[in-house]
């Protein structure tokens with residue numbers, strides 16, 4: 367098969383490599399140049415997953431540990447400290463190293479690359495995607511894989527009849543800016559990594575992580591960051607932690623992360639999405655690398671297994687993704703949106719009264735359940751409105767998980783659209799502006 371992949375992200379590179387290895391003719395169209403790929407910062411993901419996929423060990427020189435972490439309430443009256451141990455301490459790797467490793471893997475597997483080629487839209491013929499339009503030409507192929515990220519021009523230009531959601535709602539995206547500053551000789555904090563939820567009572571979070579050689583600051587909000595916001599928040603951290611210098615050593619760029627459930631429908635005749643283009647991230651912390659790698663591998667395995675990329679095969683990928691990853695990942699969207707709906711004093715209440723504890727935060731909300739909250743019932747009932755808002759988020763999250771995991775078995779669009787509509791009823795929407 368002649369296969370086109372739009373975007374050299376994590377998911378796109380994995381699916382491209384595995385399909386090229388199995389004998390398909392695969393070309394990746396990427397708008398940037400090779401040496402421009404990958405952000406200038408470090409990321410957390412599951413290293414063993416990358417090793418499994420590329421079939422190679424990652425050298426110990428390629429990563430480092432991140433220190434213990436303190437989650438701080440909006441008014442800074444309470445904090446929850448996570449002391450990691452040897453088995454769960456966070457490992458981080460430079461993004462350029464990760465993308466470089468995946469590019470090498472794809473090249474060794476026989477993938478061809480067209481760098482500096484911006485994809486503009488899909489080519490549609492007879493109600494199917496039959497290729498891509500780039501700035502330079504129209505490229506026809508048997509199958510198109512959309513790995514062009516959160517604002518993919520393929521997804522956003524698909525015909526309505528495919529039923530694929532194009533535009534995320536407010537609260538579905540996280541606008542972030544991140545930079546590593548030089549470290550001065552002033553003393554470093556005892557707990558190196560601080561995450562402020564609802565920082566300055568705004569919807570989002572900010573972090574400051576003091577490394578041995580630098581101070582990593584990230585500011586993220588659910589609305590685009592106004593001019594000067596990053597500098598203002600970095601100055602706040604500089605007052606708290608005077609070891610933070612003002613010279614940028616790495617990063618300094620902005621990025622947008624989906625923080626929502628994955629697309630319910632992510633395939634159409636001739637088309638499948640992987641990674642951020644299908645909103646595949648953990649809603650609570652925006653981690654998307656594992657999901658992109660897994661989606662790329664699952665899509666390739668499904669096509670190889672059935673020997674085709676017809677719509678029934680692609681639907682099997684879609685359905686299986688939700689059973690294995692989508693449902694469980696989406697589960698904490700309700701909790702995250704309930705927190706975003708809450709004013710700063712609500713989040714303060716949850717921290718100050720021990721309703722939010724380290725077990726809730728260490729697992730990005732994955733370990734928070736109605737059962738675990740009932741143990742905090744007496745403390746939570748000091749403010750029933752905030753407590754029940756959290757419970758509502760968890761109940762809706764559990765329903766969302768179940769709904770995603772129960773996609774129709776076959777590609778019957780009437781049934782699939784009804785299933786997609788039923789998912790809408792399980793969502794907690796972010797309406798509050800603050």
Ligand SMILES: Cc1cc2nc3c(=O)[nH]c(=O)nc-3n(C[C@H](O)[C@H](O)[C@H](O)COP(=O)(O)OP(=O)(O)OC[C@H]3O[C@@H](n4cnc5c(N)ncnc54)[C@H](O)[C@@H]3O)c2cc1C
Pocket residue numbers: 372373374375376377378395396397398403408409410411483484485486513514515516518519542543544584620621622623640641642643646647652653654655656658
């Ligand atoms: C500040 C920040 C910190 C993050 N930290 C983490 C973390 O620690 N752990 C984690 O798991 N995730 C993290 N993420 C999220 C993570 O970056 C994404 O979920 C992940 O990159 C998604 O991978 P992807 O495969 O969808 O490809 P993407 O990384 O989205 O790549 C898309 C590719 O497509 C290309 N492209 C875009 N448009 C076009 C076009 N029109 N034509 C051709 N090419 C195009 C882009 O140049 C890019 O190469 C972070 C994100 C940000 C912004």
